[in-house]
Amino acid sequence: MNRRLFLGQSTALMSLMLGMQGTARAVELKSAEIIVVGAGYGGATTAKYVRLLSNNTARVTLIEPDPLFISCPLSNLVVGGTRTLQEISVSFDALRNTHGINMIKDFVKKIDPDKKTVTLGSGKTLRFDKLVLSPGISMMTDTIEGLAQANSMGATLQAWKAGPETLALREQLNAMQDGGVFAITIPEQPYRCPPGPYERACQVADYFKKNKPKSKVLIFDANQDVVSKGALFKKAWADLYPGMIEYRPSHSVMRVEGSTKTLKFDIQEDVRADVLNVLPPMRAGELIINAGLANSNKRWAQVDFLNFESTAAKDIHVIGDSAQNAAFMPKSAHMANQHAKVAAAAIVAELSGWEVNPSPVLTNTCYSFVDDKQVVHVASVHQYSAAEKTYKTVAGSGGVSTGPSDLEGTYAWGWARNIWADSLG
Amino acid sequence: MIDFRRTFVQLFVVVLIMSAGSFEAIAQGDDAKVLYQRALAATCANCHGTEGKGVENGGMPLIHQLSQTNMLAQLMAFKSGARSGTIMPQLAKGYTDEQLEVIARVLGQK
Numbered sequence: 023m024n025r026r027l028f029l030g031q032s033t034a035l036m037s038l039m040l041g042m043q044g045t046a047r048a049v050e051l052k053s054a055e056i057i058v059v060g061a062g063y064g065g066a067t068t069a070k071y072v073r074l075l076s077n078n079t080a081r082v083t084l085i086e087p088d089p090l091f092i093s094c095p096l097s098n099l100v101v102g103g104t105r106t107l108q109e110i111s112v113s114f115d116a117l118r119n120t121h122g123i124n125m126i127k128d129f130v131k132k133i134d135p136d137k138k139t140v141t142l143g144s145g146k147t148l149r150f151d152k153l154v155l156s157p158g159i160s161m162m163t164d165t166i167e168g169l170a171q172a173n174s175m176g177a178t179l180q181a182w183k184a185g186p187e188t189l190a191l192r193e194q195l196n197a198m199q200d201g202g203v204f205a206i207t208i209p210e211q212p213y214r215c216p217p218g219p220y221e222r223a224c225q226v227a228d229y230f231k232k233n234k235p236k237s238k239v240l241i242f243d244a245n246q247d248v249v250s251k252g253a254l255f256k257k258a259w260a261d262l263y264p265g266m267i268e269y270r271p272s273h274s275v276m277r278v279e280g281s282t283k284t285l286k287f288d289i290q291e292d293v294r295a296d297v298l299n300v301l302p303p304m305r306a307g308e309l310i311i312n313a314g315l316a317n318s319n320k321r322w323a324q325v326d327f328l329n330f331e332s333t334a335a336k337d338i339h340v341i342g343d344s345a346q347n348a349a350f351m352p353k354s355a356h357m358a359n360q361h362a363k364v365a366a367a368a369i370v371a372e373l374s375g376w377e378v379n380p381s382p383v384l385t386n387t388c389y390s391f392v393d394d395k396q397v398v399h400v401a402s403v404h405q406y407s408a409a410e411k412t413y414k415t416v417a418g419s420g421g422v423s424t425g426p427s428d429l430e431g432t433y434a435w436g437w438a439r440n441i442w443a444d445s446l447g
Numbered sequence: 448m449i450d451f452r453r454t455f456v457q458l459f460v461v462v463l464i465m466s467a468g469s470f471e472a473i474a475q476g477d478d479a480k481v482l483y484q485r486a487l488a489a490t491c492a493n494c495h496g497t498e499g500k501g502v503e504n505g506g507m508p509l510i511h512q513l514s515q516t517n518m519l520a521q522l523m524a525f526k527s528g529a530r531s532g533t534i535m536p537q538l539a540k541g542y543t544d545e546q547l548e549v550i551a552r553v554l555g556q557k
Contacts, residue, residue, distance in 0.1 A: 356493055367483070435506045
């Protein structure tokens with residue numbers, strides 16, 4: 023036997039050994055191009071945790087058009103006028119400077135799943151080995167006749183992505199006469215932040231109670247009942263705002279007349295309001311829709327819950343509000359942050375040639391302010407079921423508050439400061 | 448003709464490679480396990496800070512100074528109902544005892 027053969031056999035054996043140690047990988051962790059799109063609760067957390075869980079060996083690019091993170095949770099307090107947008111805004115600096123994430127201020131206009139590229143608004147094309155999409159939700163404005171026109175003339179607002187619309191809604195409430203009517207309409211589930219509309223009603227009522235006590239808050243819900251923390255919200259409305267908040271279930275808005283600020287329903291009488299907050303049905307972010315990844319009811323992206331990889335495209339992961347939920351899994355900031363950690367760990371594992379965690383866990387926590395200080399919560403724990411390939415809430419776990427409290431108000435701010443630090447700090 | 452000396456050396460090298468390989472497999476297995484454990488403990492980070500280091504004076508109870516033993520005792524007390532609270536009793540009941548042990552081991556002071 024000559025030396026070449028000897029070395030060849032040894033090398034072959036070594037390759038065999040290495041091959042047996044884990045799953046095959048096309049690219050190494052250190053040299054992989056990992057791109058995350060959207061620096062909200064989901065995307066920012068993914069970018070940070072891929073860095074963290076790879077002990078800062080993986081390189082991560084994060085693409086986000088906005089200059090600043092503005093939190094949707096707590097933005098109802100800005101609508102109510104007790105907090106400012108600045109108080110719920112966080113800089114992206116730590117992601118860049120502390121965690122070494124390559125941040126690009128741009129948007130993605132096209133994804134090519136076959137060539138594994140994303141094209142930015144600037145025209146630049148980037149290649150990826152792993153792509154994580156966290157674009158949040160988009161509004162199905164066209165499903166309500168006249169809504170697009172009413173929106174463009176400012177007669178209706180959504181303010182469901184915190185930012186300029188949040189301030190615009192605040193301004194409309196400020197300008198409204200005492201004795202006026204604020205109406206909010208809620209789409210059928212699933213939509214972003216299930217308790218959000220009911221909390222908003224509380225915040226507007228809190229403002230009216232203190233400043234415009236003859237005014238009314240009308241809630242038109244396409245669902246048959248309050249979809250989150252129902253008993254707690256109804257009790258808060260009755261106790262804190264007697265005669266001010268009217269809740270009307272099973273009301274689906276069919277048409278909006280911007281010129282007269284009128285809501286038209288499928289069955290019930292028309293309603294006119296002074297300030298109109300119309301939340302249309304929602305679906306995954308435009309990016310998901312345009313890339314053909316919305317393979318669940320043409321609205322949401324189906325994913326493998328072990329790694330949040332799209333079932334429609336290999337190496338493209340979809341997390342947060344855009345993902346098709348498991349049962350009892352809300353579209354919330356907390357949940358997006360939790361999706362992110364499972365996806366980040368899975369990406370690090372896959373690129374290291376390891377199996378992904380076979381039993382990931384998710385939690386959800388959501389605090390709602392019923393006035394400017396008192397808060398109620400809902401919480402849940404979701405364990406992965408290998409047999410059913412989905413997350414199941416654990417029997418006997420989770421639940422809601424016994425009632426509103428100042429203590430939970432403190433925790434709600436504690437939650438916000440910590441999740442901002444965990445996602446962006 | 449078989450060169451016994453050469454075959455012996457080759458076998459020795461192969462055994463070495465295999466040993467190194469299995470050591471590496473164990474090392475990788477350990478690394479993967481550490482990754483899963485860190486990811487599990489990260490489910491707490493939304494409220495209690497990345498790697499257990501919460502925001503000082505942030506309004507949420509800080510946990511990073513708890514010893515591993517004390518942290519596990521608190522988590523088990525929340526789970527059993529021996530300790531009351533707002534959210535923690537509800538969340539602790541969603542984890543297995545083994546998962547709570549891992550969380551206390553990753554986040555608690557050694």
